[in-house]
Amino acid sequence: MKLKMVTAALGLASTLAWSQTPSNMVGTWSGVSNSAVSGSGMFHPTEAGKEKAVRFRNVEYVLVVDKEEGRNFVGFIGATNGKHPTDIKHKEVVLGAYAKDMKSGVMVNETGSFTFKLVDSKNLEICYTQVTSKPMVASCFEMIKK
Numbered sequence: 001m002k003l004k005m006v007t008a009a010l011g012l013a014s015t016l017a018w019s020q021t022p023s024n025m026v027g028t029w030s031g032v033s034n035s036a037v038s039g040s041g042m043f044h045p046t047e048a049g050k051e052k053a054v055r056f057r058n059v060e061y062v063l064v065v066d067k068e069e070g071r072n073f074v075g076f077i078g079a080t081n082g083k084h085p086t087d088i089k090h091k092e093v094v095l096g097a098y099a100k101d102m103k104s105g106v107m108v109n110e111t112g113s114f115t116f117k118l119v120d121s122k123n124l125e126i127c128y129t130q131v132t133s134k135p136m137v138a139s140c141f142e143m144i145k146k
Contacts, residue, residue: 024068024121025065025068025073025075025096025118025124026065026066026067026068026073027064027065027145027146028062028063028064028145028146029062029063029064029065029124029143029144029145029146030060030061030062030063030080030143030144030146031060031061031124031126031141031142031143031144032058032059032060032061032141033057033058033059033060033061033128033139033140033141034056034058034139034140034141035056035057035058035059035128035137035138035139036054036055036056036137036138036139037054037055037056037057037135037136037137038052038053038054038055038135038136039052039132039134039135039136040134040135041111041130041134041135041137043059043079043090044057044059044135044137046135059079060079060080061077061078061079061080061141061143062077062078062079062080063075063076063077063094063124063126063143064076064077065094065096071097071098071102071105072095072096072097072098073095073096073097074093074094074095074096075093075094075096076091076092076093076094077091077092077094077109078090078091078092092109092110092111093109093110094107094108094109094114095107095108095109096108096114096116103117103118104116104117104118107126111130111132112128112129112130112131112132112137113128113129113130114126114127114128114129115127121145122144122145123142123143123144123145124142124143124144124145125140125141125142125143126140126141126142126143127139127140128140
């Protein structure tokens with residue numbers, strides 16, 4: 001009986017240790033944003049005189065994470081398409097940190113902040129907010145690891 005309890009405890013301990021290991025964020029992720037935007041900016045330009053108009057945009061993005069250590073990572077994000085007027089050459093540094101569950105957390109770039117959740121090793125859900133007048137953005141989207 002004691003052997004069964006020890007075996008079960010060891011199995012539970014190894015399962016808990018594995019669940020605390022971060023999924024590897026290193027790599028290239030891509031997805032299309034679903035954004036509500038007011039104002040004009042690098043990734044969300046608008047026509048002159050219409051900067052205050054709220055509009056809805058879908059922009060293709062790529063997130064590249066090139067270094068991860070413990071509960072932190074770093075990389076960059078940039079737009080990838082020419083379907084909308086967007087500066088596709090502009091890339092912003094992204095700094096990230098995992099929460100205790102090692103599957104969710106926060107990221108920041110030079111203009112705003114993100115929350116994220118790793119659904120699995122290939123699927124990432126991101127929500128982004130930018131609370132400035134140039135522009136103000138609320139966006140959520142899914143990214144797939146290439």
